[in-house]
Amino acid sequence: MQFTAENKAKFDTILARYPVKRSAILPALHIAQEQEGYLSKEAMEYVGSLLELTPAQVHDTASYYTMFHFKPQGKTLLEFCTNLSCALHGADDLIEKTCKRLGIQEGGTTEDGRFTVTRVECLAACGGGPAVQVNGEWVENAKEEDLSKILGGTLEYRPFEWPKSPGEPVMLRNVWKKDSATLAVYEAGGGYANLGKSLKLTPEEIIETVKKSTLRGRGGAGFPTGLKWSFLPKDNPKPRYLVVNADESEPGTFKDRLILENDPHQLLEACVVSSHALKAKTCFIYIRGEFHEAIRTMERATAEAYAAGYLGKNILGTGIDVDVVIHGGAGAYECGEETALLESLEGKRGQPRLKPPFPATNGLYNCPTIVNNVETIACVPIILEKGAEWFASWGTEKNGGPKLYCVSGHVARPGTYEAPMGRITLRELIYDPKYGGGMKDGHTLRAVVPGGSSTPVLLPSEIDVAMDFDSIAKAGSMLGSAATIVMDDSVCMVWMAQRLTYFYKHESCGKCSPCREGTGWMLRILDRIEAGHGEMKDLEVLWGVTDSIGGKTLCPFGDAAIAPPQSTLKKFREEYEYHVREKQCWRKVARTFEEAKAKAAKGALAGAPA
Ligand SMILES: Cc1cc2nc3c(=O)[nH]c(=O)nc-3n(C[C@H](O)[C@H](O)[C@H](O)COP(=O)(O)O)c2cc1C
Ligand code: SF4
């Protein structure tokens, strides 16, 4: 097997972007899979020969990523997200009905080779759940009545209709414009106008301004960005890198996608000024592989920016050089963890490194590296344009700036909304008609995951809390990626914990035992309880397993994985006990848990001796 001449030329262009050949392995495997339909032994040997790797090294990397297939697939690949936000809108039913229509099992291919149907994890389309990708293209808000059109080939693309944010958006000022992803529209809105001025500032001046702005990382941990930047060593002669984390895979999170698909130049301008601040000449934007549209859009915008002199050598005559490389992943949530991301970018399995040393000193190719989230980096030109004081005052104390909030699940208006950080409460985000718009179909609120699947659930009585890092932490959870998943009174909390634990078991990278083994144990116990086969002692065992994972793993994935079972065990224990006592999920007998409890009490009363 060999690449066609066209693919070989494409590969050669890609290869030239990386200082180390192996980094081109994921793009090379994507090209090979696209050409051959799957990754055959010969295809992997060929990729190995191009990159000076053994077939075993190629297979070792390829087998880590869910997007690579080792046997032929159907001509049309239908990938159904069945993670929490999509499952709340009937994703399980939809995939089951699709398989039934095609007469295949999940993961199977029709006999005529036309269709393969698979279940995938969160696609960052949570607001448009149930989300399906048809040969990599979005079909969101998919319903049973769409199936004939999807299978008939007349519905191949229907992305989410992002509802508008109220007020004067800052970060989202461009995304609603027609052709917002083009350079012309970005420039017409003032884009790149301040770039020349910003590049005249010294790197130290920019870092000081970012520090003063109180910008905190939007990727989940909320670490102060300026402080992180100041950890770069002063005396290391090696090249420095900026790596933008666009892996966006935490269930409930679909905010970076809005920028990547609809305002790519905002991010590119931000990459240029941030690279200048960090004295980095190369910036890699690592985009999750499932973001086919975002990767295309960012590549188009990058080419436009090079042609216009906003990227490359001697930008706007300032003598500053910055190259931006768009790098697509291949399906692995763990690649969002910054050191796993760097391993992946180096062409290896996306497994994290032991820290310290931190990426600031020993990052990509063992060089000083800063990893920041898309939204974090996108804030930098805003800070330079409007000033650090403005930025800090736009949010709340120590939580400066505009913030993107995702809302999905059982609300009337799922979407990604902008508000000044912390100047909106969780209640407003859910109920305000300009944001989430309240609960759907007359249901009442049962629980909220405030910051993505790895953050502990909050009760309806706990939602009068400002949506900033410190206030949500005080309320006993985390702001995380500010991805709110809203659940109404029809949702069983054991089922919810089971669903998210399935995700964590599926995504564990397997490098450390507490997480690799523990996620499996948690899932087995939750499966048992949810199916009505659990015993009371399972509740203690489950808690014990969470306890033996929390704080004892190589990376924060372990702490993330225990949040759903631990927080539901704490706050919804009664529901767990019901499953054990009644030997079934309450949803088998009632529409709400309160109703199920009342029925059980009545039954017990009727059975009691007179
Ligand atoms: C399992 C796991 C997944 C993560 N996924 C992402 C992600 O998709 N995007 C992201 O920006 N940060 C993610 N992070 C956080 C990164 O490790 C890192 O803290 C972040 O990219 C730093 O950027 P920031 O300082 O701008 O927030 C993840 C962390 C863990 C432990
Ligand atoms: S905690 Fe999980 S994801 Fe992180 S290194 Fe250990 S096994 Fe891998």
Ligand code: FES
């Ligand atoms: S896209 Fe389905 S849960 Fe996120």
